[in-house]
Amino acid sequence: MGSALLRLEAATVRYGERAALDAVDLAVAEHEIVSVLGPSGSGKSTLLRAVAGLRPLDAGRVLLDGADQRGVPPHRRGVGLMFQDHQLFPQRDVGGNVGFGPRMHKAPREQREHRVAELLELVGLPGAQGRAVAALSGGEQQRVALARALAPEPRLLMLDEPLGQLDRSLRERLVVELRQLFGRLGTTVLAVTHDQGEAFALADRVVVMRDGTIAQTGTPLEVWQHPADEFVARFLGFDSITDAVVAGGAATTEWGTLPVPPGTPQGPCRLLVRPTGVLLSAAPAPAPAPASAADEGALRCEVVARTFRGGHVAVTLRPERGPRLEAECALRAAPREGDTVAVTFDPQDVVALPA
Numbered sequence: 001m002g003s004a005l006l007r008l009e010a011a012t013v014r015y016g017e018r019a020a021l022d023a024v025d026l027a028v029a030e031h032e033i034v035s036v037l038g039p040s041g042s043g044k045s046t047l048l049r050a051v052a053g054l055r056p057l058d059a060g061r062v063l064l065d066g067a068d069q070r071g072v073p074p075h076r077r078g079v080g081l082m083f084q085d086h087q088l089f090p091q092r093d094v095g096g097n098v099g100f101g102p103r104m105h106k107a108p109r110e111q112r113e114h115r116v117a118e119l120l121e122l123v124g125l126p127g128a129q130g131r132a133v134a135a136l137s138g139g140e141q142q143r144v145a146l147a148r149a150l151a152p153e154p155r156l157l158m159l160d161e162p163l164g165q166l167d168r169s170l171r172e173r174l175v176v177e178l179r180q181l182f183g184r185l186g187t188t189v190l191a192v193t194h195d196q197g198e199a200f201a202l203a204d205r206v207v208v209m210r211d212g213t214i215a216q217t218g219t220p221l222e223v224w225q226h227p228a229d230e231f232v233a234r235f236l237g238f239d240s241i242t243d244a245v246v247a248g249g250a251a252t253t254e255w256g257t258l259p260v261p262p263g264t265p266q267g268p269c270r271l272l273v274r275p276t277g278v279l280l281s282a283a284p285a286p287a288p289a290p291a292s293a294a295d296e297g298a299l300r301c302e303v304v305a306r307t308f309r310g311g312h313v314a315v316t317l318r319p320e321r322g323p324r325l326e327a328e329c330a331l332r333a334a335p336r337e338g339d340t341v342a343v344t345f346d347p348q349d350v351v352a353l354p355a
């Protein structure tokens, strides 16, 4: 990516002995929306702060448009920052907040007012210039904060948990609006979040961080379908993982022999089964003798929990052998707690992870 707007080269930030950012390489292309995901303490905020110039690097480089930013102060980097607590100026009205950046840049009054009006329109608050910040709802404040961050026309907009404090339904709506807005404006965005749903909905590409390094980067679909390792898989909420040995089109595991997709690497691995790949059917009546040939391949499991998730039910299973399994069922088809079910596996949702 020669034309990257932002490039990090072995970027390192240390706090004492510990590297909060450990030789990170990352390129963000112009107009790209990248979400940085990861557990608490993995270095997400440190990454943003280093790019913004709020925290100097201990080693490596940050380049914007190819120019090394060493020694360039934050206000000269042309990047916009929006933090999770949106930090609006309570004593200024909405117009005063949004127009703050352009005023600092000494933009003429008329141009400033035009820009403020245009941005408030964009974020869905037309004509709100005179409203008091304290009288706005959380979602409205979030929009004002966004308009304020966009006002100086940053070449790179960085968002730190932009929707962190809002309730789920508002977040889900705003994230769609944000993606559309950035698309229309052609804004390049680097957004930090620990909510994977939010990251996946917003981004063209996600970066998953672990202990100051990048564990995986890819499109939301790539990361979802092919987590790079067990850490990423578990971070995404996949918990049905066990040891396996792949030979040909099948994997030998404690759960029995599972079909795997064509092209699965042969040999020992950790095997992940996504919940949609755990197929449930009514268990045959317990056989007095060892399982008959007819139910060979089906794993008997007890339903230990079921959780209503809106469109589907998440079912936790205790198999007769091997670790617990998570299944996803349609509401109508969901078994009850205490039921015994027979499980088979869909190879499309079976993923081999490095051992």
Ligand SMILES: Nc1ncnc2c1ncn2[C@@H]1O[C@H](COP(=O)(O)OP(=O)(O)OP(=O)(O)O)[C@@H](O)[C@H]1O
Binding pocket: 015, 019, 020, 038, 039, 040, 041, 042, 043, 044, 045, 046, 047, 194
């Ligand atoms: N000012 C500081 N002094 C010492 N250690 C720090 C400082 N800031 C961050 N750290 C450490 O650096 C590591 C990365 O922190 P960072 O805030 O970047 O993580 P994060 O992924 O953004 O976490 P969160 O999701 O909780 O905000 C953590 O171990 C943190 O304790």
